[in-house]
Amino acid sequence: MDRQTTAGAMNDADLAQLLSQVRTGESDAWGELYRQYAPAIFRFCRRLLPAREDAEDATTEIFMKVRQKLGTYDASRPFTAWLYKVASNHCWDTLRRRRIRQDLETGDVDSLPLEHPDPSQLERLQAEHTSKEVRTGLAQLPDRARMALVLRYYADMSYEEIADTLGVRRAFVGVLLLRARHQLRDALSGGGVANARKASAGGTP
Amino acid sequence: MNQSDGHFDEMTGLLYLEGQLDAGRASEVSEHLRSCAPCREIVHALETEGVWLREALAVEDESIPARVIAAPERGATHWGWIAAFALGTGGAYTLWSGFVEPWLTQASQAGFTQGNLLTMLFFTGAFWKGWDAMRSLMEFMAVATLGMVAVWLLRKQWQRFTAIAFVMGALVLGALAWAPSAAAADVEHGDPGYTLPAGQEVKTDLIVAAERTRIDGDVDGDLIVFSNSLTVNGHIKGDILAFGAEVRVNGPVDGNVRVWCQSFTLDSAVARNVMTGTGAGEFDEKSTVGGTLTMFSNSTQLNGRIKGDLLAFAGDLNIGGSLGHDARIRGGQLSVGPSAEIVGRTKYTGYHEAEVSPGAKLGSPIEFTEIKRGQTYDRPRYYWHQIMFWGASFVLGFAILLVAPGFFFDAEQMCKKVGSAIGFGALFLFATPIAALIVCATIVGLSVGIPVLLFYGVAVYAAKIFVGAWLGEKLLGAGVGVGPALGRLALGLAILRGVRMLPYVGLLAGLLIVMWGMGAVVLALHRRITTPVVVAA
Numbered sequence: 154m155d156r157q158t159t160a161g162a163m164n165d166a167d168l169a170q171l172l173s174q175v176r177t178g179e180s181d182a183w184g185e186l187y188r189q190y191a192p193a194i195f196r197f198c199r200r201l202l203p204a205r206e207d208a209e210d211a212t213t214e215i216f217m218k219v220r221q222k223l224g225t226y227d228a229s230r231p232f233t234a235w236l237y238k239v240a241s242n243h244c245w246d247t248l249r250r251r252r253i254r255q256d257l258e259t260g261d262v263d264s265l266p267l268e269h270p271d272p273s274q275l276e277r278l279q280a281e282h283t284s285k286e287v288r289t290g291l292a293q294l295p296d297r298a299r300m301a302l303v304l305r306y307y308a309d310m311s312y313e314e315i316a317d318t319l320g321v322r323r324a325f326v327g328v329l330l331l332r333a334r335h336q337l338r339d340a341l342s343g344g345g346v347a348n349a350r351k352a353s354a355g356g357t358p
Numbered sequence: 359m360n361q362s363d364g365h366f367d368e369m370t371g372l373l374y375l376e377g378q379l380d381a382g383r384a385s386e387v388s389e390h391l392r393s394c395a396p397c398r399e400i401v402h403a404l405e406t407e408g409v410w411l412r413e414a415l416a417v418e419d420e421s422i423p424a425r426v427i428a429a430p431e432r433g434a435t436h437w438g439w440i441a442a443f444a445l446g447t448g449g450a451y452t453l454w455s456g457f458v459e460p461w462l463t464q465a466s467q468a469g470f471t472q473g474n475l476l477t478m479l480f481f482t483g484a485f486w487k488g489w490d491a492m493r494s495l496m497e498f499m500a501v502a503t504l505g506m507v508a509v510w511l512l513r514k515q516w517q518r519f520t521a522i523a524f525v526m527g528a529l530v531l532g533a534l535a536w537a538p539s540a541a542a543a544d545v546e547h548g549d550p551g552y553t554l555p556a557g558q559e560v561k562t563d564l565i566v567a568a569e570r571t572r573i574d575g576d577v578d579g580d581l582i583v584f585s586n587s588l589t590v591n592g593h594i595k596g597d598i599l600a601f602g603a604e605v606r607v608n609g610p611v612d613g614n615v616r617v618w619c620q621s622f623t624l625d626s627a628v629a630r631n632v633m634t635g636t637g638a639g640e641f642d643e644k645s646t647v648g649g650t651l652t653m654f655s656n657s658t659q660l661n662g663r664i665k666g667d668l669l670a671f672a673g674d675l676n677i678g679g680s681l682g683h684d685a686r687i688r689g690g691q692l693s694v695g696p697s698a699e700i701v702g703r704t705k706y707t708g709y710h711e712a713e714v715s716p717g718a719k720l721g722s723p724i725e726f727t728e729i730k731r732g733q734t735y736d737r738p739r740y741y742w743h744q745i746m747f748w749g750a751s752f753v754l755g756f757a758i759l760l761v762a763p764g765f766f767f768d769a770e771q772m773c774k775k776v777g778s779a780i781g782f783g784a785l786f787l788f789a790t791p792i793a794a795l796i797v798c799a800t801i802v803g804l805s806v807g808i809p810v811l812l813f814y815g816v817a818v819y820a821a822k823i824f825v826g827a828w829l830g831e832k833l834l835g836a837g838v839g840v841g842p843a844l845g846r847l848a849l850g851l852a853i854l855r856g857v858r859m860l861p862y863v864g865l866l867a868g869l870l871i872v873m874w875g876m877g878a879v880v881l882a883l884h885r886r887i888t889t890p891v892v893v894a895a
Contacts, residue, residue, distance in 0.1 A: 192422045200415060205423070206771060212426050213764065270368060272403035279410045287414035306408065307415040312378060327373050334372075334407065 168232055176223060187216055190233075194240050200303045201244040203292060211247060215240045237308045241300070241318045248296040275338070282341050290340040298333035305330055365394060371401045375408065424843055425767035552585075554592065563596065571602075573609070580613070588619075597630075614649075624662065631666070641679065667702075694718045735861075748855045755823040755847045765882060766827070766843075772878035772885070773828035780870065783821070783877030790814045821875025826850030828878075 171189075174182035194215055198208035218239055226235050282290075291299055300319060304310040316323040366374075366387060373379050374387045391398050544562050546552050550569035554560065558575035563582065571585040573592050580596035587604045590611075597613035606623045607615060614630045622636040624645040631649035639655045641647075645662030652669045660668075661678040668685040675687060678695040684702035692706050696717030704720065706712050707727040714724065759766045772779055791814060797807035830846025833853075857867045 188427070191426050195422055195426045196418065196420075199420065205420070209423050209425050209767075209771075270400065270403060272399040275403040275407060279406060284414040284417040285419060287411070288417070288419070291415075302411065303415065306411045312376075327369060327376075327378060330376075331369050331372050334411075337411075 169228065172223070172226075172228070172232065175220075183220070190236060191216065194236065197237065197240055197303070197308060198244055200288075200291070200307055201241070201300060202247065207247070211240075211244060215243050218243060234310075234314075237310065238314060238318065241304055241308065241310070245296075245300060245318055248300070270338075278338060278341055286341065287337070290337050293340045294333060294336050297329065298336050301326070301329040302333045302337070365397050365400075366390065368400060368404070371397070371404050375401060375405055423767070425764065425771075556592065643679065645679075661697075692724075694720070694724075744855055744859060748851055751819075751823055751826070751851050751855075752848055754820060755827065755851065756844060758820065758823065759843060759847070766824070768882035768885060769824040769875075769878045770827040770831065772881040773825055773874065775878075775881065776874065779877030779881060780874050781877065782880045783873030783875065785877075786880050787818070787873050787876055817876055817879055818872055821872045821879060822851065822854050823847065823875065824878045825871050825875040826854050829853055 171182055171186055175186055191212055195208055195212040198211040198215070199205065202208050202211060219236065222239065226232065291302065294302070297319060301315060304315045304318060310318070312323055312326040315326050315329075319326075319329070321329065370379070370383075370387060374384060377384075379387065391401060544560050545565045546568070551571065552566050552568040553572040554564070554575040554577070556574035560575065560577045560579065563579035564573075564577045565582045567584045569586050571583050571588045573581065573588075573590045573594070576593040576595070578595045581590070581594050581598045581600075583598075583600045583602065585600070585602045588600050588602050588606070590598065590607045590609050592609045594609060594611045594613070598607065598611055598615045598617070600615075600617045600619065603620045605617050605619045605621070606625070607628075608625045610626050611628045612630075613628075614632065615624070615628050616633045618635040620637045622634050622638070623640045623642065624632065624647075625642040626644065627646040627648070629648040631652070632647045633652040635654045636658070637656045639653060639658035639660075641651075641658070641660045641662035641664075643661045647662065647664045647666065650666040650669065651660075651664045653672060655670070655672045655675070657674040658670070658672050659676050659678065663680045663682070665682040667683045668681050668687070670685070670687045670689065672687065672689040672692075674691045675689050676693045676695065677685075677698045677700070679697070680699040680701075681704075682701050685700055685704040685706075687705070688707045690709055692708060692712040694700070694712060694714045696715040698715070699719040701721045703722050704724045705727070706724050707729060709729050711726050711728075712724050714720070755766075791811065794807045794810040794814065797810070827843065827847045827850055830848070830850030833849060834842070834846050854871055858864045858871075860867065
């Protein structure tokens, strides 16, 4: 799934015209842009932020930022990429403001041993869990792990974009993603992540 | 290869799959995969895991909330703005023609020659006849809308400037309110008591704050007193304004007397009007009031002579003196003694008919309206009123939804937090008026206290709207846009109105709904003016 299908499905010409109308201050055009993209951004935020209300707030705030920053958008780049970048930055800022940032995930990821997966176990895990369970497991992951997976496998961001958003070296993104996959597997197969997370967050659920 | 057994590691497999290896390394891995079944299995498992993740993330298992959809419509719904503007304009006109002009007109009649608008608002507004005009539904809506538009326009500045603006505004208004009287006032602080000796005369306004105050001398101006006990024996040539536990006026007053106290006794002549808010009031036989007597009292004995109208809210009122004009009385018990004389008409609304002594002289028979206890289910008018109440709530809810959809949906969502909403609601429901009245006890605080009370009144009235909207969403589900939101609101309010109509429990349910909705409003406001710090689930 790429951004073009997760976000509004406007063609380039229509979008360019709409954006130019928004820049000239046409409120109808702004409303149309919002209607086209707000649902996708809400879904995106919903996958990143723990509560539905947070995602609602974030959607509104992201579009306020979009309105303010639209002048900085480079029309030679895809609009959806820019939009998701604004959204992911906002969500990451939101999560960073929270008190339960995991100290564990700030530096120790490289040193944590990764068990080599058993392909058959991996396939069984995939077969046994529904999408809803995966999403539940995802919600239990540390913020950065969840961010990495959503940015990569939902918003289809490049490693460079993920590195930029999360403030890490590009070479570290692969480690983050692999670590996040392992944490998700643990969460789905028996709550290992929840325990690790609890320990890192000083007992906060 | 990274591992000693000749296979590459999982990280290499992932980077290979995601196209993150440089060309040389990628072809090396590709070559290895052709000949290594275990590594092929690993890469295949990682690939299917990636697909599995994408599919799981792509599943849409939640509806888009109405708030997210509705937010931009406020920009596009021109007719909504036009309606809000029209209502707002109507509100402004209503405020001016219904309140300000009549107040200004009444001010001079009521003797507020040295007063100012805030004083008039406070001292005459509560009993002003023009409230009747406000019963018009559209006028009320218009005023409420005007207020909401103002709040909405200021919402962005709310967080940053609210405290400064509020304080500065209060100070400016307070200064304006204070200036006319304070400019030339003699301010005295008792330690602990203050006495103006007989034979002395204060040639300006006299302001006293003391535990006990005794005015035996004369005051050629207004007398303003904050004191536990006040006795006035001298001649006051201006007004008396007093707050205290016990107030006694034995000396003549050329102006008005306005008193808020536990016990009030008048034993002299007041040339103009008297307004009292007292637990117990006594107007002795020698007392006269040249103008109107307005009272809020638990128990009052009225033996003096009132030359103007009598307007009374009293639990127990005994009239033994004479009234030179009309009387409008609402209370628990009215007794008219044998020596009483009422020249004009007497309208009395109460639970029991007045006890009128045969010796009393009445200009016309007392027009009695009985207050019915409990609900009157047998009257069609009762049901008509219920429909009107429902309609008024719905129209106000509609206006809030149009003007501030974000806040509307916020408050609606906050109703989900039933416990905390009711808890905060109860706190604010009872604490706010107390705090506002305490603030109002100082003249400077009036400019803060009165707006707080007005806002409080609107919040109490609007509270059920959010509970109704929440209830509607519970029953009908969360549809998208303003239309479904209105449908949910209409249904929810109708159910709440129905609950409110229930005998006995209706009143309690009404109180609970007000607390619930008010708490939701408080939580929504709090959410909007603070950066949320939420513990992740």
